[in-house]
Amino acid sequence: MNAFTRFASLFGAGKDASGRGGSSPECRRVGEVLQMYLDGEFDGDTSWLTDHLDECADCGLDSAEFQQLKDAISRLGQPDTDTRQRLQEFADHLAGGEMDVVDDPV
């Protein structure tokens, strides 16, 4: 079972495993704002949206797939613990005056 089809079984989607949302007017309304909602860019009441995602297997699958895609892309740019620590130490050295860089050409 792959990472996408895992969600199909998770949600028990009836139509197909590709997840393209449902076909009702409410599903289309969700489809128009779903990515904004997942990006945290959707202002206003979201209860109707979250209720629909809970109730509609097709839209729920659509949401899960986009979220999984977003998470995977995010991981591509995530600094690992060592990198994060090295950058923090580098910044600390700069801010601590331990590197004389103010008048040096970069």
Next chain:
Amino acid sequence: MEAAQTERDAAFRSYVVPELDVMFRVAMSLTRNKADAEDLVQDALVRAYRAIDRFDGRYPRAWLLTILRNAQINRTRRRRPELLHDPDTEMERLSSTKSGDEFDPEAVVIDPVFDASVRQALDALPKKFRRPVELVDLGGLSYQEAADDMGVPVGTVMSRLHRARKRMRDHLEQTGFGTREID
């Protein structure tokens, strides 16, 4: 002189240090390589430190991203074309977990092959669709911040971003990932 130094250090800690993760993420979108991204962020940090007494304190993230982008332009000018990103090499690197280039352990457990496929789908996008994905999903920027960086309206970012993700999803399915089994 010491007071000025203290002020500079305080401003650096206040405006720059909280943005280290975002700087690295955007650097990854520019370099596609962790080591180069780290070098680029260090380069940008030095530039930011030198310039911070001229920074007015407004929109530090936008200011830092401009510095980062300019630093990358300078670095690219100094480099030879053969050092530019090679998608095949990148795929190989992303599919492996050799020591010295460790991934976050959690990401490895999740599914490194899936992530490599996602990278391939991202690379397959035309540049105008790829950039908003890199800025929002990889860089962690808001729609407005991405729009400012790209010099386009927010609506354009949304439209391209949403279409890009649908293309990526289609790409993942069409390239056979949908039938691959994992343990």
